Amino acid sequence: MAFTFQNPQLLWLLLLIPILYYLYNLATQKKKKEAIKFSHLAIIKKAMGQKKTLRTKMLFYLTLAAITLMLLGLADPHIPLKQTKEGVNVVLVIDNSGSMQATDYSPNRLEAAKSSASILIKSLKPKDHIGIVIFESGATTASYLTPFKDKALHRLQSIKQRDGKTAIGDGLALAIDMATSIPNKKKVVILLSDGVNNAGVISPEESVQFAITNKIQVYAIGMGSEGRVVLGYDWFGNPQYAELDEDTLKAIAQATGGKYFKSVDTQTLDEVYKNISEDIKREKEQTSIKNWFFIAAILTLLIELYLRYGRKRIIQ
Numbered sequence: 001m002a003f004t005f006q007n008p009q010l011l012w013l014l015l016l017i018p019i020l021y022y023l024y025n026l027a028t029q030k031k032k033k034e035a036i037k038f039s040h041l042a043i044i045k046k047a048m049g050q051k052k053t054l055r056t057k058m059l060f061y062l063t064l065a066a067i068t069l070m071l072l073g074l075a076d077p078h079i080p081l082k083q084t085k086e087g088v089n090v091v092l093v094i095d096n097s098g099s100m101q102a103t104d105y106s107p108n109r110l111e112a113a114k115s116s117a118s119i120l121i122k123s124l125k126p127k128d129h130i131g132i133v134i135f136e137s138g139a140t141t142a143s144y145l146t147p148f149k150d151k152a153l154h155r156l157q158s159i160k161q162r163d164g165k166t167a168i169g170d171g172l173a174l175a176i177d178m179a180t181s182i183p184n185k186k187k188v189v190i191l192l193s194d195g196v197n198n199a200g201v202i203s204p205e206e207s208v209q210f211a212i213t214n215k216i217q218v219y220a221i222g223m224g225s226e227g228r229v230v231l232g233y234d235w236f237g238n239p240q241y242a243e244l245d246e247d248t249l250k251a252i253a254q255a256t257g258g259k260y261f262k263s264v265d266t267q268t269l270d271e272v273y274k275n276i277s278e279d280i281k282r283e284k285e286q287t288s289i290k291n292w293f294f295i296a297a298i299l300t301l302l303i304e305l306y307l308r309y310g311r312k313r314i315i316q
Contacts, residue, residue, distance in 0.1 A: 006076035006288070013071050017064055024060055062304040066297045073293030087127030088186045088280060089145060091175040092117050092156075095193040095223070097136040098163045099242045102194070104225040105266050110161050113192055113223065116269040117156060120190070121149050123277040129185070131178045132156055135171030136164030137199045145182055167200025168193055168248065172207035172218065180214050187216040188280055190273075191252065194223035196245040204248050211256045218256040219276050220249035223263050 005011065094117065096110055105112035121130055130152045131145040143155035172191055179187040189211065197204050211218055224244040246262065253260040259279065263269040 004078045006078060008075060010071065010075040013074075014068065016071075017068055020064060020067075059304055059308055062300055062307070066300040066304065069293045069297035069300060073290040073297065076288055076290045077293065078288050087125060087129060087147075088188060089129050089131070089179045089182055090120075090124060090280070091131040091133060091145070091179045091187075091189045092120070093133045093135065093171045093175040093189060093191040094142075094159065095136070095166060095168075095171070095195060096134045096159055096162050097166045097195055099166070099195045100223075101161050102229050102242050104229045105223075105269070108161075109194055109223055110159070112266045112269060114156055114159060116266070116273045117190075117192075118153055119270060120273040120277045121152055121156065123274075124149060129182055131175075132159075133171055133175040133178060134159055135167050135174075135200075136162040138164075138167055139170040139174040139200070141174065141178065145178055165199035166193060166195035166197055167202075168195075168197040168245075169202040169204045169207045170200035172204065172252070173202045173210055176207065176210050176214055176216055179216055186281075187214065188219065188258075189216055190219045190221070190276060191249070192221040192223055193249065194242060194244055196243050197248060204252060208252055208255045211252075216256060218252050218258040219279075220253040220258065220260045221263055221269075221272055222246050222249050222260065223269065226264050 094110075094113055100108065100110040100113070102109050117132075124130060127147065129145040129147050130143070130149060132141070132143040132152060132155060133139055134142045142159055143152045146152055168191070171193075172189065175189045175191070179189055208218075222244050224242065229242040246260075250260045252258075259276075261272040261275070263272050
């Protein structure tokens with residue numbers, strides 16, 4: 001466990017400790033010489049006995065220890081402790097474009113995605129915040145970041161199917177912006193899509209750079225089936241198939257330090273969200289422990305005062 005100091009310049013004051021120790025020894029030696037010069041040898045032995053000398057040194061060392069602890073406290077030491085107080089900002093980005101109406105998932109892809117996403121929301125810790133972004137031809141906010149999971153679940157269930165195209169870049173950029181709206185938290189974005197980026201004003205590559213700049217991890221979920229899924233037919237009767245751009249989703253996850261998951265049915269989608277929930281790590285943050293040093297210094301001084309002036313004081 002490594003120490004860091006917010007005010008490391010104050011550590012130079014620790015040089016006072018060896019200086020005080022040197023001056024103490026100098027004064028002690030001078031006192032002994034004066035006693036030898038002006039006193040009878042027997043009186044010297046009685047006044048400057050070894051036991052009393054050791055006790056006197058012990059009190060001095062306690063004083064030095066208290067000063068050292070106070071100086072270390074003033075330098076404001078920090079250690080990495082598990083982050084439980086601040087929590088994590090989690091933003092779900094859900095594709096609700098036209099292709100999400102495919103029925104290879106029951107009852108369709110969008111409803112299956114909403115059901116699986118609720119598993120993750122329910123698993124979050126009390127201090128975590130959850131937000132939801134949806135995207136099709138553009139992106140919009142379904143639920144702002146909130147610590148109230150029930151509110152987010154209600155907003156999640158109210159998401160409706162749209163017929164637009166797929167603007168992955170817009171959805172991801174809006175989610176990143178939302179994740180940064182509450183500072184001092186770890187930030188995670190979970191992006192789900194079943195299509196190819198073919199709309200919007202922000203490219204996936206631009207949104208990835210936005211995520212990297214803000215140190216945001218992106219978990220990407222590709223939603224599809226083992227076989228080809230027909231979405232409908234064009235004017236000439238040709239079938240229109242759902243297409244999943246796994247390469248783009250993999251690149252997003254890899255570039256931001258996240259992971260890519262492939263879902264092929266409702267069961268695997270549930271497992272994906274469970275795995276992501278378990279994979280979200282609580283960061284360690286630098287936490288000040290200066291008060292520990294101040295308390296230790298006060299206790300040391302109290303011990304020194306008790307030994308010096310208490311009922312069982314060691315110096316008469």
